[in-house]
Amino acid sequence: MNKHGQRTGKWIVYMDNEHKIKSFEGKFRNGRSVGKTFYYTNKGVLDRKEIARGKKLKATFYYANGVVKARGNARVDNLSDKIHYYYYGKWSSYNEKGELEKYDYYKKGKDVRSVYVDKQNQMNDSLMFALNALEVEFNEHRNRWHDSINKHSNNPVKKAEYKQRYAQADSITFSQIDQILCTYGYPSSAVAGEAYITPFYLLSFAPTALKEKHYHLLQSAVNKGILSPKSFAFFADKHRIAKGQKQLYGTQSYYDKDKKEIFYPSEDPDNLQQRRKSIGLEE
Numbered sequence: 001m002n003k004h005g006q007r008t009g010k011w012i013v014y015m016d017n018e019h020k021i022k023s024f025e026g027k028f029r030n031g032r033s034v035g036k037t038f039y040y041t042n043k044g045v046l047d048r049k050e051i052a053r054g055k056k057l058k059a060t061f062y063y064a065n066g067v068v069k070a071r072g073n074a075r076v077d078n079l080s081d082k083i084h085y086y087y088y089g090k091w092s093s094y095n096e097k098g099e100l101e102k103y104d105y106y107k108k109g110k111d112v113r114s115v116y117v118d119k120q121n122q123m124n125d126s127l128m129f130a131l132n133a134l135e136v137e138f139n140e141h142r143n144r145w146h147d148s149i150n151k152h153s154n155n156p157v158k159k160a161e162y163k164q165r166y167a168q169a170d171s172i173t174f175s176q177i178d179q180i181l182c183t184y185g186y187p188s189s190a191v192a193g194e195a196y197i198t199p200f201y202l203l204s205f206a207p208t209a210l211k212e213k214h215y216h217l218l219q220s221a222v223n224k225g226i227l228s229p230k231s232f233a234f235f236a237d238k239h240r241i242a243k244g245q246k247q248l249y250g251t252q253s254y255y256d257k258d259k260k261e262i263f264y265p266s267e268d269p270d271n272l273q274q275r276r277k278s279i280g281l282e283e
Helices: 125-151 156-184 189-203 208-223 229-242 269-278
Strands: 009-014 022-029 032-040 046-053 056-062 068-078 083-094 100-107 110-116 253-255 261-263
Touching (some): 125 189
Antiparallel strands (some): 056 068, 068 083, 083 100
């Protein structure tokens, strides 16, 4: 350490008292890494290597088998309240065999474009990341404001304030998912990975008008095999009831004052079981 308590010289930091499992190693000058620095997992396996050039870094990530996973440029900015580490420029990604799979292009840490070596690969990483982030934020704000509303249930002013914030946060999410669907249509798993289900999930909470706007888009996704007809049946019935119509598949019910389950009326009840059976619902 120098007189300011900053790392200087060569450092090797271990995770265990026996000095068998490394955490990181490298050279430092006045608290900044100089040249190569190696970082390891909690099992002592090489995770990444960084080559420092001032605030800029050349970073390489590794699989557990030692094969390069990704490499590209990063930058470290010392802000007043935190250290900001982010990717920028062109990154190369490889599979576990070391074969190049794609190039990612970053702008201040945001993945703005992905280009796959295999031209038949339709994956849109930017869309996938956006959908994942949207779902996480949606669940977080609903839990946060729901807890706040319950906490202030005896304070009408506070309760109304939190309900308004809840509605505003929901409105932002629904506006974003509306824009995504208008831009991309309904994405398949080949395009958005496991995040393909996110638009359907978010629309299940959306206002009736937004559900109506994208109803046929969801129906088309079912016909293409993207969405499950069984899942869509619950969505369709709930939406129809909200519009004052009869349900198609008999999935929606409520409980009366005696706690008896009552099913909402169904369209063409004589053929209800046939419709349910056709999409895999129990009779």
